Amino acid sequence: MWTDVLDLNDFYRSTLGQMTTRLLRARLREVWPNVRGESVLGLGYATPFLRPFAEEAARTIAFMPAPQGVTRWPREGRNRTALVDEMDLPLADRSIDRVVLVHAVECTERVRPMLREIWRVMADGGRLLVVTPTRAGLWSQIDRSPFYQGHPYSAGQLAGLLRANMFAPMQQTRALFMPPTHSRLALRMAPTVERFGRRWLGRFAGVCVIEAGKQLYAGIAERSQTAEQAVARPKLRIASSRDTQAARNSGDGEAPAS
Template sequence: MQSLPSYPGTWSDVVDLRDFYDSGLGQTTKRLLRRHLRQLWPDTHGLCILGLGFATPLLRPFVAEAERVIAVMPANQGVLHWPPEGPGLTVLADESDLPLPDSSMDRIVLMHALESTEQVRAMMREVWRVLADGGRLVIIVPNRRGIWARLERTPFGNGRPYTGGQLTRLLRDNMFTPVSLSGALFMPPTNSRVLLRSAPAMEELGRRWFHTIAGIHMVEATKQIYAATPSRTSKRRGYVIAPQGF
């Protein structure tokens, strides 16, 4: 088995993540990624959805549709109240010890998480534990070959980028079966208004012809339910639900 290169955990601060997604480039990034995620999950009525890392930019469309939406933000990243209006749906927790019951989530999104944690295997074991049988996992990570991973002006330039092959092996090594692997963010990470307006057209062109230069990989996977249940030692740390005024 080929191991991943050693890389120190490097979490982006939650305030920096929020500020990026409030910017013009961040807003465009959010719209493009939401569109790709919606193509994978066109109907989430009656489902429980978890976002791990900083996935709240993609979770908004599901709040009024799904049965339950929860955002877990790792302690080393920090937590912000979300959504801005109404009761908070965010929880601060260690990514290797999620405060959720076994098989309780039908859909899980990892964004700004896998490339940042030092506890890759422990986090993936926890994701396996809380994902329901027949559930779906989507991981969004920087593409090692893309320009977004080489520039620190966006959060995707932080942490460990992956090739598609590395991501697929990691999933299989942690008892998941990859279902689909696609690319997104084919535009350069720029604040140019002209390029931002052209982003949807560039996205379609890139997905059709230029897969290798995508800014990020988006992989969907299922849980291998025939695998042995991973061993787990609880380390309860006093999880914190972000107060409404946070």
């Protein structure tokens, strides 16, 4: 189920949300240290994490699904967000180099069609970065953040989902080892807890981050199979009363061939 955009706004404006943004931004930036000259798309609610990419990418846009709602981003300058159907993105084939999915995969009820649509708009050699809550982490079990909503994934489940939809997982990391708390002391200690967690508490992270590449051969094979099925499918004709009358007139009791 999609989280309402107003609730997402409220969370990321809170102290906990701001710390979440800093920790996750750092992790995403480690995976993608340079996007200069490329086009970047954020889908779901990715705007808190797009600013570092927007400062160097050739184009950065954010799409928000209709059930979630949309809000303006950035606050200054021209708006770069749009309300969309995640199954029918208003983009040309192979027009986006990088896609960031946050609060998307775990929320949509049609994850496979959404991933196939992302595959369509992604350029050959493009990269996908997916952030989802983990099953073992506290963030998917405590109702204090948007990562409590939707369907959490283990790293293996998420990698399998991507492979099944024509993406090849390339690298993965984890983030948000601190509990989702509003305690000022805990928030001040969050960077230290994050460093400790990355080294010793990997499976208890709040979110999993996976980078995947577009599989070209999978798409070619799928399109070829679809074409073959279309050729092999026989053309059917529904018999009508006119056919029956013609058969009676011919005297052989059979309907004329189509």
